[in-house]
Amino acid sequence: MSAQPNRADLEALWLPFTANRQFKANPRLLAKAEGMHYWTHDGRKILDGVAGLWCVNAGHGRQEIVEAVSRQIATMEYAPPFQMGHPLAFELANRLVELTPGDLDHVFFTNSGSESVDTALKIAIAYQRLRGEGTRQRLIGREKGYHGVGFGGISVGGMVNNRKFFGSMLPGVDHLRHTLDLEHNAFTRGLPEWGAHLADDLERLVALHDASTIAAVIVEPVAGSAGVVLPPKGYLQKLRAICDKYGILLIFDEVITGFGRLGAPFGAQYFDVMPDIVTTAKGLTNGAIPMGAVFVRKHIYEAFMQGPENAIELFHGYTYSAHPVACAAALATQEIYRRDALLTRGAQLAKQWEDAVHSLRGLPNVIDIRNLGLVAGIELQSRTGAPGARAYDVFLKAYEKGILIRFTGDILALSPPLIIEPKQIDELVGTLAEVIRATA
């Protein structure tokens, strides 16, 4: 494709989560990446404010990953994961369970966040059945939750456009109230003080459905895709306590919060709340090769390891589970995270990050700013009758000015690679301030 693509060259591709016709009229093509930057097809340098899509945590173009992937693809490009194994899969599993808290010490490999979520939901229901609680088939998600795009994920998810077009969801799913409340919490720095009681909504659902029908609750410790929705102080602890009280499994969807986003390896450690199952993807391989992982606590794994030794314990898996090239990418990524202490770097930058993003307060149309670790959400007042239009304008102008950000509805989201330097934080937020002013 030439440097300036013509419309016909763009036609065949159906882009995901994109306004296809609007995009094809004004395409934004990325051609190269290194460190904190992308370069566009026409050679402009773009500061990456979103780690690609919340995944390139170690920054772009990491040579160690390139080499590991090249080596592995030349040595053995594929190995079947059913009834067979290969050394890198075990090495990676051992390495990852060193990072997870407590006895989250078994891992099942997938290829994406959506697959991790479906895997976790299936394990939860099957686990309840194995422990003699087969009536527990109900799954509880949360409004504004995003758990990928499989039918399991959209069923427990709580974003209306991801659900309304697709007919019947999984039966027996219910949702907790979300925790976004601008009236009480606008412009809070870090975790909101108000709203721990929202976890009591689980008591309401238990009273409605009875605990004997509920297998698991799934939440993102920090909701990313819905526009950076933070848990109020004490909320997750309360949710854990209610789950314990009623024998309900707690699943943390850490596809975004996993691998250092909050300044700890996982959100579970950041919040000091122990989930039963954790879903991950994205930062696992630095986005270089698709891969996801589901971590389960020892008692869950052990519950499956009963019965005859020749019996398959879980009728679930993917052709590309523990794909050797993905394992190589993940191992190289984890080594970079360890060597450069990236999984805790966010904690050192968090205060500067917070100050920087809150400097946007007072700019035109900014009605809330939310931050934690190296994540921020900046909510803009929607234009009357045109939800999302204002944020789209900001996104576009920002791209023209050389920064890549995300938007969902009228909320801007920032989640830079964890290698970001202090002066790049200033550049990112400074440019965004200019753009918000210019589009007012």
Ligand SMILES: Cc1ncc(COP(=O)(O)O)c(C=O)c1O
């Ligand atoms: C919390 C969460 N779960 C699941 C997913 C889905 O991941 P994937 O797009 O890799 O299927 C995402 C993606 O953004 C996510 O943020």
